[in-house]
Amino acid sequence: MxxxxxxxxxxxxxxxxxxxxxxxxxxxxxxxxxxxxxxxxxxxxxxxxxxxxxxxxxxxxxxxxxxxxxxxxxxRLADSIRIPILGPIAAGQPIPVPDTSLDYERTIELTRDIVKNQKGIYALEVQGDSMIDALIHDGDIVLMRYQPTVENGELAAVWLRREEEATLKRFYLEGDRVRLQPANPMMKPIFVPADNVEVKGKVVCVIRRLDS
Amino acid sequence: MxxxxxxxxxxxxxxxxxxxxxxxxxxxxxxxxxxxxxxxxxxxxxxxxxxxxxxxxxxxxxxxxxxxxxxxxxxRLADSIRIPILGPIAAGQPIPVPDTSLDYERTIELTRDIVKNQKGIYALEVQGDSMIDALIHDGDIVLMRYQPTVENGELAAVWLRREEEATLKRFYLEGDRVRLQPANPMMKPIFVPADNVEVKGKVVCVIRRLDS
DNA sequence: ATTATATACGAACATATGTTCTTTGTCAAG
DNA sequence: CTTGACAAAGAACATATGTTCGTATATAAT
Incomplete structure (x- = not known):
């Protein structure tokens, strides 16, 4: 045939x-x-x-x-997905999360090759180089799935309550503490008490647009 | 009205x-x-x-x-673009470049929000962590525009003839030598003679898919 | 050489489909 | 009442567009 x-x-x-x-x-x-x-x-x-x-x-x-x-x-023709860009993510600022308001200022259009399942997906724009240990650069777009927990080993957006700091790290729950492992294998993990960690979502994709 | x-x-x-x-x-x-x-x-x-x-x-x-x-x-119905994934890019291997053969095994579908101008664009899959200084991780997809020269300051895929090594760095021509600046601001640039550098293209976008 | 099959040509044809035009009805403004 | 703008009908028309058919060429199989 x-x-x-x-x-x-x-x-x-x-x-x-x-x-x-x-x-x-x-x-x-x-x-x-x-x-x-x-x-x-x-x-x-x-x-x-x-x-x-x-x-x-x-x-x-x-x-x-x-x-x-x-x-x-x-x-291919039919399928593209519009993801809202909720705002900036930076070390010292709370992580924006989806709310019910329906229209967003900025959006990014993506295909299913990038986002398999649109549910709960939103985008943040990285501000500053504070997440460079996660191999994430100033200006990168981070696609997140909004969820309150993640599996061990997944890259998570977490809010450190005591430090009042946002960060992106691989998450490993080890007893009553959490190991947060930078994506860069040369860098050492940090350990924090589990109750100091608030998971804001899972990082699904990182996009770095350098030029048209 | x-x-x-x-x-x-x-x-x-x-x-x-x-x-x-x-x-x-x-x-x-x-x-x-x-x-x-x-x-x-x-x-x-x-x-x-x-x-x-x-x-x-x-x-x-x-x-x-x-x-x-x-x-x-x-x-929603209109626009997406299919980019061929030519092969892996790794430190010790030559950088694949587009040829005339028409069909490619692997492709990735993207929108115009990612690739403005499709001309000369192809994708490579990063193998290994050798480009971590460019904030590029094992498994990342790098979108390249095939071109033999780049402007100063652009992120380029270059082949170092003497070292027989591929790398992704910001490119600055300074007299008869070239400064290759890692994307990670904490890392030092390297300097090489201009005739040792072969520009293979410009990096247009980096995509890191972590999970469906 | 002969036959069969796939592909190609060009012109005539058929019809699917948009356009125009004349007429009619309604309704508010003068 | 008359006028003009707007909406509608229906028929005739124009053409955009698909289809058919007789013929031709190349290639491979018989």
Whole structure:
């Protein structure tokens, strides 16, 4: 079933993908022919039917601009997720957490390749170099999942009550104390009493945008 | 400008929304008329133009099924970009660069919020902790733009010819030598002769996925 | 050489689909 | 009442767009 696509078929498919993404509608047979360099509309149709046989597109006879992409391709088009950027995270400041207010000033748009499960996800922008031990830089975007506990070994955003300090470290509960391990293996862990640690969420992803 | 919509116009808009979401294409004038109970195609057109005036839809004259929804409703549908992951980047290994072969084993899907301009972008997966001075961790995905030179101060992927070593550092050309500055401000720069440095590209973004 | 199959061409054709135009009805303003 | 703006109908029209068909070429199998 999975035959090789001919060169033309591949080019048609790519054109369809680009066109649909750009215009949110399918091209006509003639538009395809012109773009791919096929002079005859019947040949375009012939190859479209091949693509449909391969399960790559949906071909709706007699319907103007009736082609649809199928499967993986559409999922890519359809799926992106908007995550709110709640605010800055810095060593000496409380960690922002989600509230019920519905609109946020800033958001970031991501795909499912980055965030598998959108539930409880929010973003913070790192301010300052205080989390450099976690290999996190000034300006980085940290994606967090809001949850009051984490598994041992997960990278957590924690608030140290006594020190009134926010930090990002790997979390290990060891008896009645907590070992907070920097991501940088050259750096030593710190140990704090368990009741001094308030887990604010789990770090799911770190994004560092350096340039357009 | 923000006039009240007539009942018909509201029903047309709702129908458009449902239809497009279900079929990924716009209905024809006649389909709209039938669904909303308008017997005359000209009346459908009349009301579509009203909706377009209000900025609710995009009306493309003479194009079959040329209606588009405008605004938040559709925004989610549009843009994501597939970037190939060419391979690992590690201290002691040559840096992979794009070639002409068209399909890649692994890719990552991103949005324009991450990659503004797709041109020349590829991804590498960091192997090992040798780039920890650049605040880059084992397993991180590094997005690169393939280019043979970089501006001073940009984070570059460079190949040190003599040492046969790959590294990611901020690049400063100073006379006939190059200063390579780690991202971690606590660490000292290294200086190398300019002809020992081969720039492989610019680092555009770093992504660290910790967990689904 | 012959046959079969996949692919391609181009023109004529069919119809799906947008557009125009004339007429009509409603309703508020003058 | 008359006028004008707005909304609607329906039919005729124009064209955008899919389809069919006779023919042709290349390649591989017989």
């Amino acid at each position: 999975v035959r090789e696509l001919s060169d033309r078929q591949r080019r048609i498919y790519e054109f369809l993908y680009d066109y649909i993404r750009a215009k949110e509608r399918a091209p006509t047979v003639r538009e395809i022919g012109e773009a791919v360099g096929i002079p005859s509309t019947s040949v375009v149709k012939y190859n479209l039917l091949k693509l449909a046989e391969e399960g790559l597109i949906e071909y709706n006879p007699k319907i103007a601009r009736g082609i649809r992409l199928i499967g993986e391709a559409v999922r | 923000v006039r009240e919509l007539s009942d018909r116009q509201r029903r047309i808009y709702e129908f458009l929304y449902d239809y497009i979401r279900a079929k990924e294409r716009a209905p024809t004038v006649r389909e709209i008329g039938e669904a909303v109970g308008i017997p005359s195609t000209s009346v459908v057109k009349y009301n579509l133009l009203k909706l377009a005036e209000e900025g609710l839809i995009e009306y493309n004259p003479k194009i079959a099924r040329g209606i588009r929804l405008i605004g938040e409703a559709v925004r």
